[in-house]
Amino acid sequence: MNHTVQAEIPYQLWQEAQTLVQQGWACSLQDIINEALHRYIESHQEILTEAFIQEDVEWGLHGKD
Numbered sequence: 001m002n003h004t005v006q007a008e009i010p011y012q013l014w015q016e017a018q019t020l021v022q023q024g025w026a027c028s029l030q031d032i033i034n035e036a037l038h039r040y041i042e043s044h045q046e047i048l049t050e051a052f053i054q055e056d057v058e059w060g061l062h063g064k065d
Helices: 011-022 029-062
Strands: none
Touching (some): 011 029
16 A cells, blocks of 8 residues: 655755656656665664663553553
């Protein structure tokens, strides 16, 4: 399932991305955005996992149902 997102991109960044598409380094701006988002999430996955574990530990030690 795909979702549509509307975002504001700084002009210089958009221009650089368009140049990459025009030069054939990417198929589309959407491909660039998808790859960037994927890389961002992948690079922060450890931090997110750590935060979830910490929350679970806190809940296990002090949480109430």
